[in-house]
Amino acid sequence: DDQPVCGAAITRDEARITLIGLPDVPGTSLVVFDAIAEQNVTVDMIVQNVGENSEADISFTVPRNELDVTLIAVNKVLPSLGENVRLTHSDDVSKVSVVGLGMARQHGVANRMFKALSDAMINIQMITTSEIKISVLVERAQAMDALRAVHRAFSLEKVTCNVVPT
Amino acid sequence: DDQPVCGAAITRDEARITLIGLPDVPGTSLVVFDAIAEQNVTVDMIVQNVGENSEADISFTVPRNELDVTLIAVNKVLPSLGENVRLTHSDDVSKVSVVGLGMARQHGVANRMFKALSDAMINIQMITTSEIKISVLVERAQAMDALRAVHRAFSLEKVTCNVVPT
Ligand SMILES: C[C@@H](O)[C@H](N)C(=O)O
Numbered sequence: 001d002d003q004p005v006c007g008a009a010i011t012r013d014e015a016r017i018t019l020i021g022l023p024d025v026p027g028t029s030l031v032v033f034d035a036i037a038e039q040n041v042t043v044d045m046i047v048q049n050v051g052e053n054s055e056a057d058i059s060f061t062v063p064r065n066e067l068d069v070t071l072i073a074v075n076k077v078l079p080s081l082g083e084n085v086r087l088t089h090s091d092d093v094s095k096v097s098v099v100g101l102g103m104a105r106q107h108g109v110a111n112r113m114f115k116a117l118s119d120a121m122i123n124i125q126m127i128t129t130s131e132i133k134i135s136v137l138v139e140r141a142q143a144m145d146a147l148r149a150v151h152r153a154f155s156l157e158k159v160t161c162n163v164v165p166t
Numbered sequence: 167d168d169q170p171v172c173g174a175a176i177t178r179d180e181a182r183i184t185l186i187g188l189p190d191v192p193g194t195s196l197v198v199f200d201a202i203a204e205q206n207v208t209v210d211m212i213v214q215n216v217g218e219n220s221e222a223d224i225s226f227t228v229p230r231n232e233l234d235v236t237l238i239a240v241n242k243v244l245p246s247l248g249e250n251v252r253l254t255h256s257d258d259v260s261k262v263s264v265v266g267l268g269m270a271r272q273h274g275v276a277n278r279m280f281k282a283l284s285d286a287m288i289n290i291q292m293i294t295t296s297e298i299k300i301s302v303l304v305e306r307a308q309a310m311d312a313l314r315a316v317h318r319a320f321s322l323e324k325v326t327c328n329v330v331p332t
């Protein structure tokens with residue numbers, strides 16, 4: 001399987017919420033996601049990078065049409081999360097992903113994706129990976145260019161997936 | 167399928183590298199990952215959260231025994247990434263994941279995982295998700311407790327996966 005990527009996918013209408021300066025202690029992420037679960041919001045990507053000075057940032061994406069209800073739910077618990085915690089959001093983002101069972105064994109799949117996006121002058125806002133999938137968040141206006149760029153980079157007109165690239 | 171999670175997995179011996187203050191412009195992530203690809207390092211998790219003030223942080227994990235060769239490769243390109251860029255790392259981390267095809271349709275799977283880790287007083291250092299998998303990075307000393315906690319939370323003694331929880 002010299003073709004590590006078999007498909008690419010796009011989720012056009014996403015919105016992102018970011019909580020900055022969360023206390024980096026056990027239980028904090030539960031408070032955030034309990035507030036959202038009560039609203040029956042469908043969370044897509046969840047990203048947390050390592051924090052510094054005992055604070056961490058968590059971002060997550062939801063369908064664009066669920067942004068308002070999510071902001072209401074999160075703003076309610078914001079005071080209980082800590083006095084330094086800030087919230088930012090954007091409803092102008094899309095997720096672009098590449099999928100492939102062969103990814104875990106091959107070096108450089110991420111490189112090929114990042115090169116495709118770099119050559120197309122597309123800025124990567126968020127990255128999240130699993131063994132069979134790499135997803136990036138980009139500005140919605142650049143999403144179709146991003147999808148076309150990765151499609152070309154992995155010659156996906158010639159390949160099909162037996163993994164559903166959701 | 168009222169059982170959204172069918173399995174849990176642990177990667178005990180991981181190391182984490184974080185680049186802080188990267189220029190948040192197209193092409194930056196390519197420079198980082200090109201440097202690593204040359205060394206044939208097996209990158210596992212890649213996490214980038216949204217940046218602020220045109221800077222972003224990227225973390226990635228590698229097998230613990232590949233940390234040294236990775237640090238040498240990244241340190242070589244550090245100057246070309248920008249004068250504010252800092253590098254931190256840890257070789258004391260493990261990845262704990264839950265896997266399940268039903269996750270995408272069910273609300274609150276992340277909550278159940280976060281609750282299990284919170285009740286066990288385990289601090290989450292990094293989070294990355296896909297439609298069928300949630301992975302967290304924890305301190306190695308807490309990794310087995312984390313795995314047991316999620317195993318109990320999702321009653322995994324009664325369930326098996328038809329998705330390989332790598
Ligand atoms: C920031 C948040 O993830 C925290 N570390 C927790 O465990 O809940």
Ligand SMILES: C[C@@H](O)[C@H](N)C(=O)O
Binds near residue numbers: 122123191214
């Ligand atoms: C930070 C890095 O991801 C940058 N935004 C890029 O596109 O390469």
